[in-house]
Amino acid sequence: MSAVEQFKTMADLQDQINSKISKSWRQNGNEWYRAIWIEAAEMMDHIHYKWWKSGTMDLEQVQLELVDIFHFALSDLLEKHGNSEEVSDYLMKAWSDFKGDDQAPLLAVEELARRTLVSMGFDAAAFFQTMYSVEMTLDDLFKLYVCKNVLNSFRQDKGYKDPNIVYHKVFDGKEDNEHLMDIAKKISPDQVDFIELIYAGLEAIYPKS
Numbered sequence: 001m002s003a004v005e006q007f008k009t010m011a012d013l014q015d016q017i018n019s020k021i022s023k024s025w026r027q028n029g030n031e032w033y034r035a036i037w038i039e040a041a042e043m044m045d046h047i048h049y050k051w052w053k054s055g056t057m058d059l060e061q062v063q064l065e066l067v068d069i070f071h072f073a074l075s076d077l078l079e080k081h082g083n084s085e086e087v088s089d090y091l092m093k094a095w096s097d098f099k100g101d102d103q104a105p106l107l108a109v110e111e112l113a114r115r116t117l118v119s120m121g122f123d124a125a126a127f128f129q130t131m132y133s134v135e136m137t138l139d140d141l142f143k144l145y146v147c148k149n150v151l152n153s154f155r156q157d158k159g160y161k162d163p164n165i166v167y168h169k170v171f172d173g174k175e176d177n178e179h180l181m182d183i184a185k186k187i188s189p190d191q192v193d194f195i196e197l198i199y200a201g202l203e204a205i206y207p208k209s
């Protein structure tokens with residue numbers, strides 16, 4: 001799949017998950033930029049900035065936080081540009097113009113958070129630089145994005161938003177995000193039924209009651 005097709009597919013999937021969360025998502029006044037900078041702050045912990053305690057960068061978790069950020073970024077862009085064609089054209093231009101620098105991950109994330117707060121919106125160049133700093137390719141982003149989008153959809157189907165239903169975030173000793181990564185390692189986005197396979201993988205292991 002070409003880069004522009006990957007951006008278009010992700011923008012379409014974003015519209016779908018947002019509509020599942022709320023049919024009127026474009027009218028709800030969601031502050032996407034706020035979710036972006038807060039996820040960026042969560043990323044800092046996974047990069048490991050605390051010099052006063054031991055630890056190392058958890059690359060898998062760092063990349064997953066970037067995938068969460070991209071969900072909010074696509075939502076912001078869909079609201080601003082209207083539809084997935086416009087969003088994918090916009091992202092494709094930013095991707096073509098992008099030249100990565102050897103910037104440390106912590107500084108790249110801080111710059112992403114700073115630009116997000118200053119503009120109160122998504123900054124594609126700072127996002128792509130952060131991907132580059134944490135060694136994430138567009139193919140990596142695409143695969144992980146689709147996986148997380150399916151988990152977000154699965155969560156909604158299992159009552160994540162419903163106060164009367166208990167959603168099991170942790171089961172068999174692991175968070176749903178970690179189970180997702182295990183499933184992701186066994187399948188490829190080249191498989192035609194990629195989305196169905198992720199969903200079926202989650203369904204097979206999720207507690208029945």
Ligand SMILES: O=c1ccn([C@H]2C[C@H](O)[C@@H](COP(=O)(O)OP(=O)(O)OP(=O)(O)O)O2)c(=O)[nH]1
Pocket residue numbers: 017018021067068071072075148152
């Ligand atoms: O309108 C929305 C709201 C959320 N999301 C997605 C983005 C992200 O992939 C996920 C929320 O992040 P996360 O997985 O961290 O979930 P959480 O509910 O914030 O969990 P936690 O409290 O454990 O961080 O939901 C959307 O796509 N559209």
